[in-house]
Amino acid sequence: MxxxxxxxxxxxxxxxxxxxxxYGRPGARGLGYVCVLKVATATVEKTDDxxxxxxxxxxxxxxxxxxxGQINMETASSFCGIAGQVWGHxxxxxxxxxxxxxxxxxxxxxxxxxxxxxxxxxxxxxxxKALFGTAQRRRFPPAPGAHVxxxxxxxxxxxxxxxxxxxxxxxxxxxxxxxxxxxxxxxRVAADLFMEDAGLWxxxxxxxxxGRWLDRHRRRVAESIVACGRGQGLxxxxxxxxxxxxxxxxxxxxxxxxxxxxxxxxxxxxxxxDFARLSGLTLAEWEKWVVSEQAG
Numbered sequence: 001m002x003x004x005x006x007x008x009x010x011x012x013x014x015x016x017x018x019x020x021x022x023y024g025r026p027g028a029r030g031l032g033y034v035c036v037l038k039v040a041t042a043t044v045e046k047t048d049d050x051x052x053x054x055x056x057x058x059x060x061x062x063x064x065x066x067x068x069g070q071i072n073m074e075t076a077s078s079f080c081g082i083a084g085q086v087w088g089h090x091x092x093x094x095x096x097x098x099x100x101x102x103x104x105x106x107x108x109x110x111x112x113x114x115x116x117x118x119x120x121x122x123x124x125x126x127x128x129k130a131l132f133g134t135a136q137r138r139r140f141p142p143a144p145g146a147h148v149x150x151x152x153x154x155x156x157x158x159x160x161x162x163x164x165x166x167x168x169x170x171x172x173x174x175x176x177x178x179x180x181x182x183x184x185x186x187x188r189v190a191a192d193l194f195m196e197d198a199g200l201w202x203x204x205x206x207x208x209x210x211g212r213w214l215d216r217h218r219r220r221v222a223e224s225i226v227a228c229g230r231g232q233g234l235x236x237x238x239x240x241x242x243x244x245x246x247x248x249x250x251x252x253x254x255x256x257x258x259x260x261x262x263x264x265x266x267x268x269x270x271x272x273x274d275f276a277r278l279s280g281l282t283l284a285e286w287e288k289w290v291v292s293e294q295a296g
Contacts, residue, residue, distance in 0.1 A: 088127025174201030
């Protein structure tokens with residue numbers, strides 16, 4: 001858990017019992033916020049209105065995986081600072097993070113010569129899904145219509161019904177995104193960094209080739225994190241890297257979305273109403289408590 005500044009009320013408790021809410025909205029208790037990680041893709045059949053198609057695709061991506069639907073998304077650039085904590089890393093800690101069982105996927109050199117290990121971010125994605133639930137089984141999603149600041153990037157592309165895509169006109173065979181979270185080495189004085197990336201796949205329907213290219217590109221994402229650290233004299237302890245991609249069926253629009261909302265938590269997500277208890281629980285322990293409360 002990030003140690004808050006002395007005397008700082010780092011709680012992030014929202015005004016709703018069963019819904020999270022956006023950071024900075026009225027009615028919250030505490031001055032802190034919680035960041036949650038999500039990546040998703042979606043496809044929709046193209047109509048004669050490209051703008052509406054993009055709107056529908058984005059709404060579908062927001063609802064896919066961890067449910068982040070029905071929000072007014074506002075864009076931030078893109079740090080989890082000294083007032084923030086990360087769901088699954090600092091609060092309701094994912095088991096693979098809590099027990100240290102994860103091995104790095106790879107590492108890159110930082111500007112001082114030390115290694116920055118890069119880990120699979122799937123445990124943090126799973127933690128987000130556990131908090132929000134899914135479109136079919138919602139748990140503590142953001143309140144419908146909530147104004148939510150988010151670190152986010154997305155990309156959309158159309159694939160024609162016939163013939164090869166034209167990249168100059170925003171067409172592609174597929175779309176992809178990455179979301180990285182780099183934990184600052186000294187979190188007392190430095191923010192954790194979000195890095196989002198998204199783009200188009202233009203090399204056909206070979207899923208394996210798509211995957212190999214993405215595996216190579218993830219190192220480029222890590223190198224960009226190092227470059228940001230160099231520019232500000234910052235070092236990072238570790239990076240979590242999450243990705244999503246999809247091939248687009250002919251005649252469809254595809255979207256890839258990387259997003260990390262800044263939230264205050266639903267009151268019923270707090271064991272005994274005590275925000276501080278979340279830092280001492282693993283995700284599995286928190287879920288067990290939630291299930292028992294809902295059953296009771």
